Amino acid sequence: MRFVGYVIGCISLCCFVGQLRAQEPAVPFNPQELIFEHLGDEYGWSIWNRSIPLPVIVRSDTGKWYLFSSARLDGGKTFNGFYIAPDGDYAGKVVGRDGDGKEYRPWDLSMTKNVLALFICAFVLCWLLFPLVCWYKRKPYDAPRRMKGMIEVTVGMLYQEMIVPMLGKEAKRFAPYLLTLFFFILVMNLMGLLVIFPGGANLAGNISITLVLAVCTFVVVNVSGRKAYWKDIFWPEVPTWLKFPVPMMPVIELFGVFTKPIALMIRLFANMLGGHLITLVLISLIFIFAAMGQVVAGATTVISVVFAVFMEIIDILICFIQAYVFMMLSTIFIVLARPEKVKE
Amino acid sequence: MALFKPEFGLVFWMLVVFLIILAILAKYAWPVIIRSIEQRAEFIDQGVKYTREAKQRLEEVEVQVQQLLADARKKQLESLQETERMRQELIENARKQASVEAEKLMQDAHLSIEQAKREAELQIRKQVGHLSLEIAEKLLRQDLSQDVAQVELIGKMLDELESKN
Numbered sequence: 459m460r461f462v463g464y465v466i467g468c469i470s471l472c473c474f475v476g477q478l479r480a481q482e483p484a485v486p487f488n489p490q491e492l493i494f495e496h497l498g499d500e501y502g503w504s505i506w507n508r509s510i511p512l513p514v515i516v517r518s519d520t521g522k523w524y525l526f527s528s529a530r531l532d533g534g535k536t537f538n539g540f541y542i543a544p545d546g547d548y549a550g551k552v553v554g555r556d557g558d559g560k561e562y563r564p565w566d567l568s569m570t571k572n573v574l575a576l577f578i579c580a581f582v583l584c585w586l587l588f589p590l591v592c593w594y595k596r597k598p599y600d601a602p603r604r605m606k607g608m609i610e611v612t613v614g615m616l617y618q619e620m621i622v623p624m625l626g627k628e629a630k631r632f633a634p635y636l637l638t639l640f641f642f643i644l645v646m647n648l649m650g651l652l653v654i655f656p657g658g659a660n661l662a663g664n665i666s667i668t669l670v671l672a673v674c675t676f677v678v679v680n681v682s683g684r685k686a687y688w689k690d691i692f693w694p695e696v697p698t699w700l701k702f703p704v705p706m707m708p709v710i711e712l713f714g715v716f717t718k719p720i721a722l723m724i725r726l727f728a729n730m731l732g733g734h735l736i737t738l739v740l741i742s743l744i745f746i747f748a749a750m751g752q753v754v755a756g757a758t759t760v761i762s763v764v765f766a767v768f769m770e771i772i773d774i775l776i777c778f779i780q781a782y783v784f785m786m787l788s789t790i791f792i793v794l795a796r797p798e799k800v801k802e
Numbered sequence: 803m804a805l806f807k808p809e810f811g812l813v814f815w816m817l818v819v820f821l822i823i824l825a826i827l828a829k830y831a832w833p834v835i836i837r838s839i840e841q842r843a844e845f846i847d848q849g850v851k852y853t854r855e856a857k858q859r860l861e862e863v864e865v866q867v868q869q870l871l872a873d874a875r876k877k878q879l880e881s882l883q884e885t886e887r888m889r890q891e892l893i894e895n896a897r898k899q900a901s902v903e904a905e906k907l908m909q910d911a912h913l914s915i916e917q918a919k920r921e922a923e924l925q926i927r928k929q930v931g932h933l934s935l936e937i938a939e940k941l942l943r944q945d946l947s948q949d950v951a952q953v954e955l956i957g958k959m960l961d962e963l964e965s966k967n
Contacts, residue, residue: 499809499812515811565810566809566810566811567810567811567814567815568811569815570811570812572812572815573811573812573815573819576815576816576819577819579819580819580822580823583823583827584823584826584827587827587831587835588830588831590831590835591830591831591834591835594834594835594838595834598838598841598842599841599842599845601842610835610839613835613836613839614839617836617839618839630836633832633836634824634827634828634832634833635824635828637827637832638820638823638824638827638828638832641827642820642823664809664812665806665807665808666808666809666812666813666816667812667816669808669813670813670816670817670820671820674820
C-alpha cells in the first residue's frame with residue numbers, strides 16, 4: 459500500500475510540475491542547444507543559476523598573455539578586447555578582434571570547467587589511493603577494509619588477473635601506467651555521473667581528453683616496441699611482391715599503428731558521450747512534451763525519470779567497462795609490440 | 803561540432819594533469835600497493851604451506867609416538883616375562899641346592915650314626931667279653947683273664963651270637 463501511495467504521490471507531483479511548466483510563457487525549448495551546452499565545456503562552472511568564476515588565460519595576437527576571471531565575460535561582456543563568441547566557428551569560445559577588426563581565436567589555456575574537473579579527478583584519485591598506501595606502510599600484513607579494501611581488490615584483479623598474465627616479467631614496468639590509466643578513466647567517468655558541482659563535467663566524453671590518453675598509449679606502445687615489432691610493420695612476412703616494389707603491406711601495417719590508438723580514443727569518447735546523451739535526451743523529453751498538456755507531461759516525466767535512472771545505473775557499469783577496456787587494449791598493444799622470441 | 807574538435811587548451815591541461823598524476827602515482831602509490839599485495843599473498847601462501855607441513859609433521863609424530871608406545875609396552879612385557887623366568891630359575895636353583903645339601907647332611911648323619919653304632923658295638927663286645935670272663939672266673943674261682951685261649955673263645959662265641967642276630 460505504501461508503495462502505491464508513493465507512486466500516486468510522484469505522479470501527482472509530476473503533473474503539478476508539468477502544469478507549472480505548461481503555464482510558463484512559451485519560451486521555445488531547444489533540446490539540442492541544452493544538451494550540447496551540458497556536454498560541452500564552459501569558462502565558468504554554472505551551478506543552478508550561478509556560475510563559479512574560473513581563470514581565463516589567453517594569449518592575444520600581439521603575443522601578450524592575459525589572465526582574468528571568467529566572471530568578466532559573463533553575459534556577453536567584453537574584457538580587454540576578448541569576449542565569448544555567440545555564434546560562428548568559435549561559438550562559445552573566447553575570441554578577440556585583431557587589428558583589422560577581424561575575429562580571431564587566441565591561444566587559450568583557460569582553466570575551464572573541464573580543466574577544473576580534471577584537477578578534481580586527480581585529487582580524488584590521490585584521495586582514494588594514498589590512504590591505502592599509508593595503510594600498507596602502517597600495517598603491512600593486514601587486509602584493508604571498506605574503500606581501501608575495494609581499491610585493493612580492484613588493483614589486485616587488474617594486476618594479477620590481467621597485467622601479469624599478459625606481460626609476465628615486464629608487468630612491474632608497465633603496471634603503473636596501466637593502473638593510472640584505468641583509475642583515472644574510472645574516476646573521470648564516475649565523477650561525470652554526479653550531477654552537481656564536484657562532478658558533472660563530461661570529461662571522458664570529450665575528445666580532447668581521450669585524445670591525450672590515446673596519444674599516451676601510442677607513445678608507450680611505440681617507444682617500448684621491440685625490433686620484431688618494427689620489422690613486422692616495415693617488412694612483414696608476406697610474399698615479396700606485396701611489399702616490393704609497391705609497399706602495400708607496410709603501408710597497411712603502418713596505418714594499423716595509428717588506427718589502434720584512434721580506435722581507443724573514439725571508443726571511450728563515444729561510449730561516455732552516448733551515456734550522457736541518452737540521459738539528457740530522456741530528461742529533455744519531459745520539457746518537449748510539457749507543451750502537450752499536464753497528463754502527457756506527467757506521464758512522460760515518470761517514464762523519462764524511470765528510464766533515466768535505469769540508464770544511469772547502466773552507465774555506472776559502462777564507466778567501469780570502458781575504463782577496463784581502454785586499459786586492457788593498451789596492455790594488449792604493449793604486449794603485441796613486445797613479442798617474445800618465438801622458439802622454432 | 804565543438805565536441806568533436808580537440809580543444810588545444812584542454813589537451814594541454816589534460817596532458818599536464820595526466821603526466822603529473824602518472825608521475826606521482828607511479829612513484830609513490832603503485833609500487834607500494836603492488837609490492838604490499840604481493841608480499842601479503844606470499845605471506846599467506848607461506849602460512850598455509852607452513853600449516854600444512856606442521857599438520858603433516860604432527861601426524862608423523864603421532865604415528866611415531868604410537869610406535870614408541872607400542873614398543874615400550876612390548877619391552878615392558880618382555881622384561882616382565884624375563885623377570886618371572888629368572889625368579890623361577892632362582893627358586894629352582896635354590897631348591898636344588900637345598901636338596902643336595904640336605905642329602906649330604908643325611909649322608910653325614912648316616913655315617914656318624916654307623917660309626918657310633920660300630921663303636922658302641924665294639925664297646926659292648928669288650929664289655930660283654932669282660933663280663934663273661936669275670937663270670938667265668940667267679941665260676942671257676944680262677945683267673946682266666948690271663949688265658950688267651952679263653953678270651954679267644956669268648957670272642958668266637960660273641961661272633962656267633964652276632965651272626966645269629
